Amino acid sequence: MTRRPISRRAALGRVAAAGAATLAAPAIATAQGQTTTWKIQTSWPGGAGLQIFRDWCESIVEKTGGELAFQPFGANDVVGDFQLYDAVKNGVLDAINPFTIYAQGIIPAAVFLTSYPLGLRNPHEWDVFYYSLGGLDIARELFAKQGMHFVGPVHHGPNIIHSKVPIRSIDDFRGRKMRLPGGMVAEVFTEIGAETTVLPGSEIFPALEKGTIDVADYVGPAVNYALGFSQVTDYIVMGPPGFMSLYQPVDLMDITVRQDAWDALSPQMKQFVEMETHVYSDMHHAAIQKADQEAWPKFEADGVEITRLSQDDVELMTDVAVPIWYNYARRDPDSARVFKIQLDYMMSGSLGYVDPLMVEGEEL
Numbered sequence: 001m002t003r004r005p006i007s008r009r010a011a012l013g014r015v016a017a018a019g020a021a022t023l024a025a026p027a028i029a030t031a032q033g034q035t036t037t038w039k040i041q042t043s044w045p046g047g048a049g050l051q052i053f054r055d056w057c058e059s060i061v062e063k064t065g066g067e068l069a070f071q072p073f074g075a076n077d078v079v080g081d082f083q084l085y086d087a088v089k090n091g092v093l094d095a096i097n098p099f100t101i102y103a104q105g106i107i108p109a110a111v112f113l114t115s116y117p118l119g120l121r122n123p124h125e126w127d128v129f130y131y132s133l134g135g136l137d138i139a140r141e142l143f144a145k146q147g148m149h150f151v152g153p154v155h156h157g158p159n160i161i162h163s164k165v166p167i168r169s170i171d172d173f174r175g176r177k178m179r180l181p182g183g184m185v186a187e188v189f190t191e192i193g194a195e196t197t198v199l200p201g202s203e204i205f206p207a208l209e210k211g212t213i214d215v216a217d218y219v220g221p222a223v224n225y226a227l228g229f230s231q232v233t234d235y236i237v238m239g240p241p242g243f244m245s246l247y248q249p250v251d252l253m254d255i256t257v258r259q260d261a262w263d264a265l266s267p268q269m270k271q272f273v274e275m276e277t278h279v280y281s282d283m284h285h286a287a288i289q290k291a292d293q294e295a296w297p298k299f300e301a302d303g304v305e306i307t308r309l310s311q312d313d314v315e316l317m318t319d320v321a322v323p324i325w326y327n328y329a330r331r332d333p334d335s336a337r338v339f340k341i342q343l344d345y346m347m348s349g350s351l352g353y354v355d356p357l358m359v360e361g362e363e364l
Contacts, residue, residue, distance in 0.1 A: 035061065037069045038094035038261060041084060043102070043253065045075035045202040047226030048291040049156065049219070049284075053097060056280050063276070068269060070095070081200035088258050089147050095257040097154065101181050107142050109334040112342060113153075114252040117188045117321040118314070118353070120342060121249040123155045123285060125351070133341050142334055149262040152277040154253040155285035157220045157292065158245035161237040162229045164214040166305070170313045179204055179216035184328050185247050191320045201227075208232040219251060221299065222291030230302040239309050246309065246317050255280070318358065326362045336364045 040057060044050040057070035079087040084098040085106055103110035112119075113135070120126055129135040130153055143150040167173060174193030180186040182198040190196050194215070199207060207213045209232045216233075218224050239246045255277045262270065299306075309317075329339035346353040 033066075035066050035069050036264070037071055038257070039071050039073065039078070040095040040097060041073040041075070041078050041087070041093050042097040043075055043081050043084065043099045043201065044097075044223070045227065047223035048288060049223045050074050052284050052287050056283065060276070064269070064272065068265075068273075075200070075202050081202065085146070085148070085256070088256060091258065093258070094261045095255065097253055097255055099181065100153070100252050100254045101183060101185075103143075104183050106146055107334075108328075108332050109138075109142055109338050111183050111328050112335060112338040113139055113254075115159075115248040115250040116184045116325070117247040118318045119249075119325070120346065120351075121243070121353070123250050125345070126153060126155070126250055126252060129342060129345065133345065135338070135341065138334070138338055143256060144259065147259045149257045149259050151255040151257060151262075151274055152281070154255060154277065154281045156251060156253060156288045157285065159217050159219055159248040159251045160221065160224070160245060161215060161217050162208070162224065162233040163216075163235040163237055164208070164233050166235050166307055167215070167237045167309075168307050169309060170316055173215070176215045177213045179207060179213045179218075181217070181248075184324055185217070187324050188247060188317065188321050191324070192317070205229065205232060217247070220288060220292050221295035222288060225295040225298050230299050230304050234304060236299065236304055236306045237309070238306065239314065240311050241308065243314070246314060322354075322358055323362065326359075326364065329364055340364060 042050065042053045044053055053074075054072045057072035061069035073093075075081050078093060081098070082102055082105070084093070084096045085103055087093045088096045100110060100114040103113070107113075115126075120129060130139070136150075136152065139150040161167070163176075165172075165176070167176075170192050173189060176194050178189055178194040178196050179199045180189055180196050186196040186198065197213060199213075199216075201218055204213075204216045204218055205228050208216055208229070215237075216229075218227075218229070221236075238244045239249075243249065245251075255273075257273075265273065325339065325343075329336045343354065343359075345351060347355070
């Protein structure tokens, strides 16, 4: 096969990619010199998250020497946020970068493929689950049954809560109209008395502005500030110092591709996309954290007050969360299989988040 000469710019792009991903990008283009372009939509409606996503997508064509390109779309540009997985299954999109919790409608075990109340609490713990304890293989198995390939998880950081009223303990959630992403998280807050509703991220600001809700969870400070949350709420609610979010301490996104689009790639390109997803996760997480540090003074300047739940609230919410963990795990064998891996990890000497007394009487 005759290879097309590589431009200096393309060569530099490939060297940079190799340094970042520890894997050189596949050699240039296809035999016909054609570019495969994937339409890929993210859940990010704006702010730092959307810009980081777009920058990453635009880097792919150069890193692959023109063999593969990503055409990026923001939240709702092609389909609604809750329709992303259906859109990639049905061929409307080739790939997606959604919040993994949104997969729970078609894959019940997906509630355990992303952060849940008082579960695994740090990004590296989720990396251990996915890349060392078998989580990635199980996720790919479950997504394959739906005609999709789960490439890998993408970190962004803890979710925080914005409120029109001060919330200084979990008792203060009682009676509050609260936006949540649904599933286990919503059940925990329902159990402590909140009136929960499910909304995509793009609908949170207008709902707060109109008073349809008075409390809302969403991602982190930088994105939420860019979405204008300081204009419609006066308080940010977090856990004790060092524990920003009790209910989604490590919210996860993912890169998922339609199975036939994935199968059409060469083995080398598949490996590249897998490693590039690692790159994106690391870059995305770090850039979001940097942007968050820049956002906190802006919230302060706008008069937003930070309130924190106490360690007692952590223990009370854990008491509420544990039976809900088990209820979800018992819903199907795959959920139980995934949760058991995480439970053993949380009960191990490495973490110790769960002790036998906490789960006494519960069975899978």
